[in-house]
Amino acid sequence: MRNKAQAMAPIAKGLWSDGPPASLIGGRKENGEIVFPFPEEFSENVDAIVLSPSGTLWSWTSQEFEPKAPFAGLKPFVPFLLGYIELAGEVIVESRIVDTTIDKLRLGMPMELVIVPFDDHRCTYAFRPEQRA
């Protein structure tokens, strides 16, 4: 099921497939190494692959001050969380982290991909702690 954010324009084309479940799109190089995002250049021998929608928390931090340009987030600036999520056997991806607070984050905790609003008309990808039904 598409969430509300997915009705907005993606921050860039080709970063994820809507699924379900929504999943990032990576590239598998000739040597088997997987990269994210799918490369814009030298991609002749890179295969597009759908990455796992879930992984584990590899590291995290907060962004407490408003970055200079080219940052294009909403004004006034709201601090946010970000980190790296390890998609087992695939690749470690950098991502915003949402729906949690920094004190709840632990190394190796399960995380899941979610598409979220970025500003008032665009959406982007993020990870959040896995929410078991």
Next chain:
Amino acid sequence: MNANVHIIGAGIHRFGRTEGRSGRAQGVHAVREALSDAGLEWADVGFASGGSVASGAADIMINDLGFTSVPFINVHNGCATGGSALTSAYNAIASGMCDVAVAVGFDKHERGAFNASPKAYGLPAWYGETGMMLTTQFFALKIQRYMQLYGISREALGKVAEKAFRNGALCDHAWRRSPVDLDTIMNAPMVNDPLTKYMFCSPAEGGVALVLANEKKMRELGSDGVKIASIAFRTRPEGSFEVFAPSIRTPPGGKPTEIASRAAFELAAIAPGDVDVAQLQDTESGAEIMHMAENGFCADGDQEEWLANGWSEIGGRLPINTDGGCLACGEPVGASGLRQVYENVQQLRGRAGDRQVPGDPKVGYSHVYGAPGLSAVAIVTR
């Protein structure tokens, strides 16, 4: 490495903010001071190499230093600008091209965190737009994981900064000249968790120059010289975790610092335990902690004990960042790596004043690290 290349002159323009003086003028100041220290004139210099990241080309300095037709190579190599300039000057002497060479680095940056263009780094625009392309985030992400894996406390980060400001207060070329207590550091506004405002260095200004000579020239001049035992400059290996990475290979690869460090120790036939004073890249507190292990001075996790016992203080087992490092001096990128070597030269000559390492240090180690994943190590001996 038996080339017998020596540093016979060292000059510095104080780091920090100097209104009304360009980065290049600060470089010229440093060159003049280094030549005067060596007892030489610009006309004696057979080769020069230098540069900046944000203050233009170094060879324009001949307008001020003199039109001697000296070959002058401009370096524009990010955080390795100083290391590359030193390597070129070293090679010029080692190859027999000349007897005297100069390496110079300088810079003058705007205030606030560096802002990078995604395109210049071969990255897509959305990466910058979404606020993930910040150097400060990388440092926080690297130390956060390291703290979890090896049991490093937040207080250890604070102690590194406290030491930096204490050492900077003793150092005439430092920018921050006042001690800052641990509580103030720990309770300062958070920049990128776990790093507070006082745990980060700031972009700054400054200039450093070194005069190098072969053994024959050094003897002829009767110079107060320090030998360059080795220099190793290395770029990143495949899969290493570096700044501006939308993804990292799993598992990650090696580290450029480990590679450069091993090479420098091997070339110099010196072991980490032989080092008497070290300057390690401390862009932020966590970097100094991780670089202690990456350079082979302790095992991962032992830093907690080192900091609790003051082993990296001046007078400790291995004094680290005796001039306050980047934290107290700020980071004029083009000059920063040469500042570390300058500090070791002064320490080995016994000229470090209030911050002098006791016991007549004989081996100095310097390490610079920067984007997009490079490291340069220099070992000097007396």
